[in-house]
Amino acid sequence: TPVVKFCLRNRYLTVAGAFALLIAVVGFVAGGRIDFTFMPHVESDMVLATAALPYGSPVELTRKVQKRLVDAAKEVLRENGGEKIAEGILSQVGNTFDVTHFLAKTQKGGHLTSVLVYLVPADKREISSAEFERQWREKIGRIPGLESLKFLSTAGPGAQADIDVELSHKDRKQLEAAARELAGILEGFDGVTEVDKGFSPGKPQLNLKVRPEASSLGLTSTDLGRQVRAAFFGAEALRQQRGRNEVRVYVRYPKKERRSEFDVEDFIFRTPGGGEIPLEEAAAVRRGRSYTTIQRADGKRVLDVTAKVVPGVTTADKVLADLKKNALPALMRKYDGLGYSLEGQNREEKESIESLKGGSILALLGIFALLAIPFKSYVQPVIIMVSIPFGVVGAVLGHILMGYDLSIISAMGIVALAGVVVNDSLVLVHAANSFRDTGRLSPFEAVARAGARRFRPIILTSLTTFFGLAPMIFETSVQARFLIPMAISLGFGILFSTFIALLLVPSLYLMVEDLKALFLDKKTGPEEEAS
Structure with a gap:
C-alpha cells in the first residue's frame, strides 16, 4: 500500500515514466536492436547436406562427392563425442532427402547426392545442430566443379529459404544475367x-533448325524431331497383350549406331516425297542446354x-x-x-501480419465493447486497456531475457495476451468503483484501498499463470520449441502487466478524476489525499 500511495501522489510522474519505458521498448524494436524472423529457427536432431553437380555429370564423380561428405561428417562426430552424439548416417546418390515434409517432391538425377546425420536429442549432447553444421561445412571445404552445396539443421516452416526474390523479364538472357x-x-x-x-544450364543438347533447302523439300521441324527421336529413342511399332499387361514394342537403331555424336552427324532424313537428305544439309546444328x-x-x-x-x-x-x-x-x-517481387517467407510474413492486424483491431473493439457496457463509461475501459501495450513491453523484455528473436509466433502470443492482461486491471477498477459507491470515499482513498484489497488475487493470478507456462518456456525438445515464443509472450507479458495493473492503472484512474474535477470546477484537495 505505501508503494501504491506513493505512485498515486506522484501519478503524473508515474504515468510519464511508464510511457517513457513504452516508447523506449518500441524504439528498441523499431530500431532493429532485437531481430524479427517470420518463423522461429528451431534446431532439428537431423543435419542434412545436399550436393548438386552439373547436369550430365557421371555417377562416379557424384559418388566421390558423397564419400567426401560422409568422411567429413564422421570426422566432426569423432571430434565431438563420436557415437555418443549420433544415431547414424544415411546417404544416397541419385535422389535428395526432404526432412521438412514427408509428402514434398524430391529431385532426382545422377548428379545429386544427400547425406543425413541423425543426432541424439539436444539434451543428450553438448554440440548444437547449428554448430555441427558449421563444423561440417568447414571440414568439407570447397569442392571444385560443384553446382551447389546446401545444409539444413533446422526443422519446421522456418527451414525454408529465408530470402526469396522472384525476378521476371520477357528476355531469357537478360533475366539470367x-x-x-x-x-x-x-x-x-x-x-x-x-x-x-x-x-x-541443364544437360547439353543439339538444337536443329530447318534449312531453306530442306524446307523446300517439305521437311518441317516436327519431321526432324520425330525422325531423330525414332532413330535414337525408338518408335512404337505395336502393342501386344500379354496376360493382364500390355507390352509396347519399340524399333530403333542398333546400339552401335547410336553411341556417339558422330552417329547424329551422319544421320539421313527422309523427305515426304520419299527422297533422302543428310543432316548437315537439312538442318543447322547449334549446341545448347536443356x-x-x-x-x-x-x-x-x-x-x-x-x-x-x-x-x-x-x-x-x-x-x-x-x-x-x-x-x-x-x-x-x-x-x-x-x-521483381518478394516471395517465400517474406510474402507469407506480410500476409500473416496483415491478417493479425485485422484480427487485433476486431479483438480490441470487442474488448472495449464488453467493458463499456457493464461500466457504463467510455473512459474507464480505456484505462483498463492501457495494460495491453504494456503487456507487449513485457513480451519483448521476455524475449530479450530468454535470448529469442521475435517471430510471427510471438505476435500470435501478443494478440492472445490482449485478452488476458485486462483481467487484473478490470478487477481493480471494479473494486475502486465499488468502494466509491458504497463507502462514500474519495477517489484517492478508493483506489488505494482497491489496490490493497486486490493485491493478493492479482499477484496470485499472474504468478500461477506464469508458472503454468514455465514448463513450456524452459522446454528443450524440438516439438515444444515452436510454441516457446508464444509462451514467452504470454508468460512475461502477464508478469509485467501485474505491476501495470497495481501502479499505473490507479494513477491513470486518478488522472481521469483530476480532469473531471478540472472541467467541473472541482479538484481533489490535499486534505482528501492526506486522509
Missing part, C-alpha cells in the same frame, strides 16, 4: 549463405534467387531492406523491363 548479378550481390552480405541464382524447369508468371519468365541467413549475424528483413533500397532499383535501371 540479372539473376546472376543479384546472386553475386547477395554473396557479398555477411551472414548470407547458400545463394542460389535460380537456374541451372532447361530442367521453366517458370512463367503473367506471360514472363521468372527466376527465384534464394539464400539463407545465419541466425545471430543478420536477418532476412535487414538484407531485403538493403536490396530494396540499393541493389534492386539499380538492376531495374540496368535491365529495362525487369520486375
Whole structure:
C-alpha cells in the first residue's frame, strides 16, 4: 500500500515514466536492436547436406562427392563425442532427402547426392545442430566443379529459404544475367549463405533448325524431331497383350549406331516425297542446354534467387531492406523491363501480419465493447486497456531475457495476451468503483484501498499463470520449441502487466478524476489525499 500511495501522489510522474519505458521498448524494436524472423529457427536432431553437380555429370564423380561428405561428417562426430552424439548416417546418390515434409517432391538425377546425420536429442549432447553444421561445412571445404552445396539443421516452416526474390523479364538472357548479378550481390552480405541464382544450364543438347533447302523439300521441324527421336529413342511399332499387361514394342537403331555424336552427324532424313537428305544439309546444328524447369508468371519468365541467413549475424528483413533500397532499383535501371517481387517467407510474413492486424483491431473493439457496457463509461475501459501495450513491453523484455528473436509466433502470443492482461486491471477498477459507491470515499482513498484489497488475487493470478507456462518456456525438445515464443509472450507479458495493473492503472484512474474535477470546477484537495 505505501508503494501504491506513493505512485498515486506522484501519478503524473508515474504515468510519464511508464510511457517513457513504452516508447523506449518500441524504439528498441523499431530500431532493429532485437531481430524479427517470420518463423522461429528451431534446431532439428537431423543435419542434412545436399550436393548438386552439373547436369550430365557421371555417377562416379557424384559418388566421390558423397564419400567426401560422409568422411567429413564422421570426422566432426569423432571430434565431438563420436557415437555418443549420433544415431547414424544415411546417404544416397541419385535422389535428395526432404526432412521438412514427408509428402514434398524430391529431385532426382545422377548428379545429386544427400547425406543425413541423425543426432541424439539436444539434451543428450553438448554440440548444437547449428554448430555441427558449421563444423561440417568447414571440414568439407570447397569442392571444385560443384553446382551447389546446401545444409539444413533446422526443422519446421522456418527451414525454408529465408530470402526469396522472384525476378521476371520477357528476355531469357537478360533475366539470367540479372539473376546472376543479384546472386553475386547477395554473396557479398555477411551472414548470407547458400545463394542460389535460380537456374541451372541443364544437360547439353543439339538444337536443329530447318534449312531453306530442306524446307523446300517439305521437311518441317516436327519431321526432324520425330525422325531423330525414332532413330535414337525408338518408335512404337505395336502393342501386344500379354496376360493382364500390355507390352509396347519399340524399333530403333542398333546400339552401335547410336553411341556417339558422330552417329547424329551422319544421320539421313527422309523427305515426304520419299527422297533422302543428310543432316548437315537439312538442318543447322547449334549446341545448347536443356532447361530442367521453366517458370512463367503473367506471360514472363521468372527466376527465384534464394539464400539463407545465419541466425545471430543478420536477418532476412535487414538484407531485403538493403536490396530494396540499393541493389534492386539499380538492376531495374540496368535491365529495362525487369520486375521483381518478394516471395517465400517474406510474402507469407506480410500476409500473416496483415491478417493479425485485422484480427487485433476486431479483438480490441470487442474488448472495449464488453467493458463499456457493464461500466457504463467510455473512459474507464480505456484505462483498463492501457495494460495491453504494456503487456507487449513485457513480451519483448521476455524475449530479450530468454535470448529469442521475435517471430510471427510471438505476435500470435501478443494478440492472445490482449485478452488476458485486462483481467487484473478490470478487477481493480471494479473494486475502486465499488468502494466509491458504497463507502462514500474519495477517489484517492478508493483506489488505494482497491489496490490493497486486490493485491493478493492479482499477484496470485499472474504468478500461477506464469508458472503454468514455465514448463513450456524452459522446454528443450524440438516439438515444444515452436510454441516457446508464444509462451514467452504470454508468460512475461502477464508478469509485467501485474505491476501495470497495481501502479499505473490507479494513477491513470486518478488522472481521469483530476480532469473531471478540472472541467467541473472541482479538484481533489490535499486534505482528501492526506486522509
